[in-house]
Amino acid sequence: MTTMSDILIEARGLNMHYGSKHAVRDLSFSIPKGRVVGLLGHNGAGKTTLMKALCGLAPHEGHLSVLGMDPRADRTVLLQSLSYIPDVAILPRWARVEELISLMAGLHPKFSAERARHLLQRTSVGLSDKVKSLSKGMVVQAHLALIAAIDAKVMILDEPTLGLDVLSRKSFYEMLIDEWCDGERSVLISTHQVEEVESLLSDVMMLNEGQMVLNIPLDQLDQRFVALSHDPAAADAIAAAHPLLRYRQHGQQAALFDGAPPADVQALGQRLRPNLVDLFVALTRAPELNARSAR
Known part of the structure; x- marks a missing residue:
């Protein structure tokens, strides 16, 4: 049973605007500790906007609490316990990896240099390597090792493996789940590689044009x-x-139903396990299709 003390993120009636554009519409949800939540939606659905609000990088209307704090008002304190990896891993190209570890140790009070070195042992990145000599996949792995060495409670990932090959993506998520998820922390992952992350997730939230169209634990999909x-x-x-x-x-x-169809219809087929890709197609629409249907 989830108690209020278990809730790491809570939103009620959350709205966000960019000028005249209503980017996020009346979102209400909570994320308890120990969850790996997939945030899915087409480009422009509001995913990055929501993540920026959670990190205190964008203003919002309505209630939003992250680790019991207001992300805007308490951003400095919040960022000691919240980690964020954007869609492009940017590290100073001139630096050696060991220098980045020293830099992080001086900048962040909850960073562990020893843990960063341990995590890097799972990669092909050497401590003496310069960032400019690393492949894109290696930069992403080094970035994750540095971020995961922070003793945070929430990690927010916005398309963290964008542009990587399948092996690099697999290595990234294996390190994340094995080395960071411990039953107390929670991760929010925005990604278009739905098939690859489905087995990692405990919950899924889907946005369509800023509105929540699905928020459910994966073990309840079949129900x-x-x-x-x-x-x-x-x-x-x-x-x-x-x-x-x-x-x-x-x-x-095949056909997908929200709820059980009549018994005579069920008798016409064999039941399959619905997957996230099919649900995503069914519950969200590309923005250009929405615009076309509104004409």
């Missing part, structure tokens, strides 16, 4: 959503039951 594979002959009857999405899986026609 709420029903996916059925079916023969082509049953297509019309399935369509008449108004599924969220009709698609193909493993060469077969």
